[in-house]
Amino acid sequence: MENVTVKINGMDVVVPAGSTVLEAARIAGIDIPTLCYLKEVNEIGACRMCVVEVKGAKTLVTACVYPVNDGMEIFTNTKKVRDSRKRNLQLLLASHDRQCLSCVASARCEFQTLCQEYGVEDAGVYDGARNEYELDTSAAHMVRDNNKCILCRRCVAVCDKVQGIGVIGSNGRGFATSIGQAFEMDLADTSCVSCGQCIAVCPTGALYEKDYTEQVFEAIEDPEKTVLVQAAPAVRAALGEEFGLPIGTDTQGKLAASLRRLGFDKVFDTVFSADLTIMEEATEFLDRVKNGGTLPLITSCSPGWVKYCEHYFPDMTENLSSCKSPQQMFGAVAKTYYAQKMGLDPKNIVMVSVMPCTAKKFEVGREDQCAAGEGIADVDIAITTRELAYMIKRAGIKFNELPDEEFDNPLGVGTGAGVIFGATGGVMEAALRTAYETLTGSEPASLDFVDVRGTDGIKEASYEIAGMNIKVAVASGLANAKKLLKAVKNGEADYQFIEIMGCPGGCVNGGGQPKQPASVRNFVDIQKLRGQVLYGLDKANPMRKSHENPEIKTIYKEFFGEPGSEKAHHILHTSYVKRGVNSNI
Template identity: 75%
Template sequence: METVNIKINGTEIAVPKGSTILEAAKLAHIEIPTLCYLKEINEIGACRICVVEVKGARSLVASCVYPVNEGMEVLTNTPKVLESRKKTLELILSTHDRKCLSCIRSGDCELQKLCKDLKVEDEGRYDGENPKYDIDYSAAHMYRDNNKCILCRRCSAVCDKIQSVGVIGPNDRGFKTNIASPFDMGLGDTSCVSCGQCIAVCPTGALSEKDYTSDVFAAIADSTKHVIVQTAPSVRAGLGEEFGLPIGTNVEGKMVAALRRLGFDKVFDTDFAADLTIMEEAHEFLDRVQNGGVLPLITSCSPGWVKYCEHYFPDMTENLSSCKSPQQMFGATAKTYYAEKMGIDPKDIVMVSIMPCTAKKFEVGRDDQEAAGVADVDIALTVRELGRMISRAGINFTSLPDEEFDSPLGMSTGAGVIFGATGGVMEAALRTAVEELTGEELKSLDFKEIRGIKGIKEATYNVAGMDVKVAVASGLSNAKELLTKVKNGEAEYHFIEIMGCPGGCVNGGGMPQVPANIRNFNDIRSMRAKVLYDLDTSMSYRKSHENPAIKQLYAEYFGKPGSHKAHEVLHTSYVKRTVNSVK
């Protein structure tokens, strides 16, 4: 690797040729603050917070986009630099809603932290005309408050470049510039897919999920209701971050303990329904392969991806698996099988899900998701919302003992837990489908070719004399690329897994927010995914069809995968939408 020699604050350092000053400073253990910068996503040098002095340059330069060269001397903390950053923050604050105490991001706001670090006082010396915006509550999953927007453009960059949706961007010019949808439509009136990636990268409280924690507290307090909670695989890999634990900490046991102390009647694991999904989806795949069904079969676990398919690839909705997502399968099973066994009227069950995904808030309101005549799932919360509930209840999370899920709907396999990582659904399905096709036990359960955070992964497996071609994509721009090749006849597969969020659910729009200075230089997706793969290898059962609770469920209620009863409860349908349609 070719390097160049530079000085940063008087310290000599060799850095890779082509590095920016920001990247070089990181190697020198110096953190230059940023606001707009997101590596490989939003590298526009617009906010001017990252300015530094370069000897010989006529003015301060934006370190996030300024390349290093041999012999360069950089100063990152001179009075001129610090005063410039401070003045920029004061100008940003001059049009910013400064109600920090009531803001959802208070204490976890990148703008707030910078103001504290640079000793910016709320004097309002640049205050003047201040535009006011109505808060946009039109979307099912989130709200937009432009009064707190700092025009960093991270949200529009991730929506366009990473997700290929592009329903938000800068409108108007100059002082009137604001981030909005075309023609100032409400977000809910666009083809937004509810993925929440814009929330994940927002540095302030301008974007946030709709909070339903008060509704959950009210349900728990209602003695006439039986309140069940289910938690997705990725939640245990991210919740600890809400309480200061390192990224990649497994907090499954403490999470269960906290949920019990919040007052839920039953604490179950969505991984159980992930195993159930595999049973149905593997059967559906084998049926399509053996009986000439529509191929490739495409997974349907990610509601953001499903809505994207309905809007942008409506002719491929027949390729979607008819299986409900694990969240919805769990709710449907709880309000049918579990309700019958417990003698509870489904109308008296409140099904709460804790998800890494904001699109789950949209999914709970979809049509054809009412197996018992009532909504399969009543309330979907993000990991952030659960963190707020635990804090509000005064529960000391980090000191809790480890506890186990309730049975039998809390029993799961390693196949279920890896659903949270890109490639996990495919790997789990292959573990079952291959053994079904061959009638033989797999020697190795690790399909490593489809693991990892690469945007598109392909593999071919010879199963019972047949070459099964599979593909995995995460992030909707990658999904678009993959499906366009399929449509154009440039690629052919039997089975495709697509996750709406880059890296899968571990990087979902409802996971704990990670500031840019950490996100830009750490692979948070792999750090969280490692929790799930480590759990998989440690579990007694690693194949969905070996889960004793799943076997019992089929013996007592569904009969067999793909049965009429299973289709009534566990399967759904889709809608062909246009790009501009919302229903």
């Protein structure tokens, strides 16, 4: 690649041709502030926080979109630049709700951080009239508070470009501009899929998940209730970020320890039910292949993806695996098998899940998710990784000083195959490990199906297994899912098995994971670093195939009989709704 030399604050810097000023400054070790910019997603230069001086230019230029050329002289920290940035912050603050102490984003708000750095305490001469908005609390998973919105449009861009949904946008003009839905509809009345990617990129407290932590504390303190908790694989790959640990730190042992100290009666691992999902899903796949069932079979672990399919590809809901997600399977097992084994009344069990995903909050309320009987939900409360961090902090638990502990048994044992469910391609790889051995009676030469690994939006591969050519595909991020499914529908692609995750990179990048500022998101491959944690745990696990899990063998022997049995279908499988894009949720 051709390089050019630019001068930044008097220092010569060699950068790739075509770089923006923002990227060139980063190479020089200089961080230029941004609010609206998200690399390859929202490059609109709207917030004007990244302005710099360029010799020869008549005005300040926006570094996020301004390309460098050979010999360019750039100044990132002159008085003119600093004054302009401060003035922009004051203008934003003039129309901003300043209840920072009670804001969920306080101390992690990108806008607040910049105000502190530039000494902005109030709006100064720009203080005046402000619009007031009612909160949109209609959706199951999140709240929108436009009183704290700075109109950066990151959420709009992610919803449209990354997820391919576009249910939110700018309403009104000028001073009356706000972010919302068409015709001022409630979010719940749109085809929003609850993925939470808009929350993940919001630089303020304008978007946040519905907080159920008080309900969890109340359940724990109720002597009549047995409160069980399960933690998803991706949570252990990111929770440490909330406590200052580097991105990509494995906190599995501390996760179990912190949950135990919060007072849960039993602390379980969703990896167990990920293995259970593979047993059912692999059986379903082989049955469809052998008996002419609907193909391609598409995974059903991601509730954001499932809801997207119901809205945008309702004719393909027959392709969805009928398996419940690992979260719901775990709850179903807890309130049937486990309750029976321990002599507990399912009505007195509170099943809490800790998930990287805001769509799980919607999923717990879906129909056909009551294996123990009507009125007894498989999972009662779903909280995000962020909410768990809030609970740990409120409880005064010193997370980084905790010893590593194990999950409780039964239902606490998981294989490496179950762990990698949290990364894109992980479900596919786990299924292939079991399907290969089931079909051939022998172990594959390598358990690492590397063709389906990595953070590319769409991956495909084919494998010769027992004389059959099994063609598979993996997609993460719903815009990529749309491309893949259109190719299938148009006859341009032919697969037998497809994995789709609603969030780019899979659950490790879920809408409920710890938020990272744009200064990190734009230059660090967060998905890859978190995913490496899960692949490391898989590699270190002596059991790397779901069908090897002794607890899985026991539950089939004692309770279900065999994968795909009538009892398994009743408890572990579900149904879907053809919503269509014009129907209400």
